[in-house]
Amino acid sequence: AQSVAQPEDQVNVAEGNPLTVKCTYSVSGNPYLFWYVQYPNRGLQFLLKYITGDNLVKGSYGFEAEFNKSQTSFHLKKPSALVSDSALYFCAVRADGQNFVFGPGTRLSVLP
Amino acid sequence: GAVVSQHPSRVICKSGTSVKIECRSLDFQATTMFWYRQFPKKSLMLMATSNEGSKATYEQGVEKDKFLINHASLTLSTLTVTSAHPEDSSFYICSAREKAGGPSYFGAGTRLSVL
Numbered sequence: 001a002q003s004v005a006q007p008e009d010q011v012n013v014a015e016g017n018p019l020t021v022k023c024t025y026s027v028s029g030n031p032y033l034f035w036y037v038q039y040p041n042r043g044l045q046f047l048l049k050y051i052t053g054d055n056l057v058k059g060s061y062g063f064e065a066e067f068n069k070s071q072t073s074f075h076l077k078k079p080s081a082l083v084s085d086s087a088l089y090f091c092a093v094r095a096d097g098q099n100f101v102f103g104p105g106t107r108l109s110v111l112p
Numbered sequence: 113g114a115v116v117s118q119h120p121s122r123v124i125c126k127s128g129t130s131v132k133i134e135c136r137s138l139d140f141q142a143t144t145m146f147w148y149r150q151f152p153k154k155s156l157m158l159m160a161t162s163n164e165g166s167k168a169t170y171e172q173g174v175e176k177d178k179f180l181i182n183h184a185s186l187t188l189s190t191l192t193v194t195s196a197h198p199e200d201s202s203f204y205i206c207s208a209r210e211k212a213g214g215p216s217y218f219g220a221g222t223r224l225s226v227l
Contacts, residue, residue: 036218043118043205043220044156090155099146100207100216104155 002027004093004103012109013081021076021106023065023091027098033074034092034100035065044090050074061085081110115139116208118219125196126227133191133222135206141186142208146216147179150203162189196226 003026013019025031032051036044048059055067065076074091091103115138125131135145144163148156160176162168162183170176178200180192189208193200203223207216 041122041203041221041223044207044218046215046218049215097212099158099161102155 002093002095002098002101004091004101006089006091006103006106008106009104010107010109012111015083015110015112016080019078019081019085019108019110021089021091021108023074023076023103024072025074025091025093026072027093027095029095032094033065033067034094035059035063035074035076036090036092038088038090038105047076047089081108083110083112086110116142116206116217116219118206118222120222121220122223122225124225124227127197128195130192130194131196131224133193133204133206133224135189135191135208135219137187137208137210137217140208140210142189143186143211144209145183145189146207146209147181147189147191148205148207150205150221156205159191193224196224198226200224201226 005024034049035047038044047063048057050057050067058064063078086109088105088107090105092100094100117136119134147159149159150156158171159174160168160170160181162181164183164186168181183189203221205221207218209216
């Protein structure tokens with residue numbers, strides 16, 4: 001069975017500082033990994049995905065994520081946080097022929 | 113990128129009434145659409161998967177008679193919440209994909225409030 005864990009409910013970071021939102025996963029077979037962002041009362045917006053290839057994936061709005069197979073992790077990162085990055089972030093995993101499984105979400109607050 | 117339109121974005125209804133939510137793929141043909149429910153401060157829960165022209169597959173614990181899903185065309189799926197009750201109040205999100213293994217695109221969501 002597939003599962004996704006986001007160990008932190010809330011992450012607070014000062015504007016301009018680097019941010020990390022953690023994600024670990026469990027899946028049978030090769031994982032397809034995704035990060036989505038959700039603003040209040042809005043649907044999900046795609047940030048980035050890992051399918052195959054380079055472990056470091058670059059996405060929208062300056063975000064990137066690193067796939068680490070040995071640690072089964074796919075942490076989301078950004079070198080310099082903006083107040084506008086404050087939102088709810090979801091990590092998701094999908095294996096071949098399977099549906100998405102979403103993590104519980106991490107609320108990111110970037111403080112000015 | 114591909115666009116998925118969800119309508120309405122917000123609906124308030126009285127208990128006992130039925131509410132229909134539409135999910136449309138605007139620039140691609142969606143062979144599969146997914147319906148999710150999101151509780152406050154919680155993750156998305158997959159409710160059902162619908163393939164065009166066939167009956168939806170519901171996840172365990174989701175009442176198929178309460179949440180009617182129709183995927184009559186390659187660009188439209190509807191979710192009807194029948195005889196809505198306050199506990200059905202939630203944020204409902206659809207997603208659509210063109211083919212198996214392809215990317216899924218999400219709608220903006222519908223906030224349902226049942227009084």
